[in-house]
Amino acid sequence: MNNCTVREIFKGVDFSDADFNIAQSKFERISVKKGDILLIAGQSVPYQYYVEDGCMRTYHITDTGKDVTIQFAIKDWWISDYTAFFTGGKSVLNIECIQDAIVYRLAKQSMEELYVEVPGIESFFRIKMERFFGSFQRRILSDLALSAKDKYKTFLKAYPNIEKHIKNYHLASYLGITTESLSRIRHELAHE
Template sequence: MDHQSIIESINKHIALSENELLIFLSSLKRKKIDRKSLILAQGQVCEYIYFVESGALRAFYLDESGKESTIMFAIKDWWVTDMYCFINQKPSMLMIEAIEDSLVYQLKKTDLDDLYINVPQFEKLFRILMQNAYIREQLRVIDNLSLSAEERYEIFINKYPEVAHKVKQKQIASYLGITAEFLSMIKNKKAKT
């Protein structure tokens, strides 16, 4: 099995010995996910964190009335899970679905805990990943509080052009906290200028 993409990703942050790399790779399970399939459902205990080798995933919250609120997208070289529920081994608050046919590596919480002990570099890796995620989410909250929907959309398409081309307009609208109709008006206005 070719693990090149995940090896290249972790090498951006940490250096592993051959033995440490083998320990890590042995804890991964590669999984194919068909488009529109769920890898995590609300209420299901969140046992895994996923690394996207190819494809695209979407994590979203589904409220009691059936309204979806997109929390995040994940494309190649990104990690995704319901972090609170993963860390605490609780039933998931989020759903994670494949937006397109995808290949992921899944890493079980117990295996990650073992990696922290047996390959201490993984504490550094996940500290860096968590810091980056926290910063990204903090900036998103500030943008949501201080910017117009038009400005937030512009930031989204400039910051995540690959994501913008892979997902549906209603999913982008859900991520931005607006309706698909309002996003359509924003795009039409932008096209005219």
């Protein structure tokens, strides 16, 4: 792992040289190709991933076989099946690379060690999780209250640089609409 990336991952954390070396030793850099699957539903979840470059997504396959995108992760985002990661249960989500990516994986045990060895990192993760929880809550509320067009506009604000890198059906499944509805919404917005 290069020195720059540890500082990018933990923005706002002041590291002593010893803390920096500890944090650097806990991550493993992985190159992932488009189409690669990092996690399959039903597996244990020993890692969470920091995305340095590229695009990943988590998705769930319903009992009827429908593919539902839950999250996209682009540069400086984290991704995992967090329920399984934190509880030790089996994953209900899959993680797929949808654009060639460089990710840094962090094992749960390594994260726990970092909490003890570099206390500023525990605060960093607590703040990240608070924001993550708030983001998911906003998404649930928007799914309940917003029109399809407004959900799409909200998506564009949250992910301004990835629409061109993802397939229409991934975006439609994330928004909970059909690809035809997505095309209609784009057409309407282009003519406003």
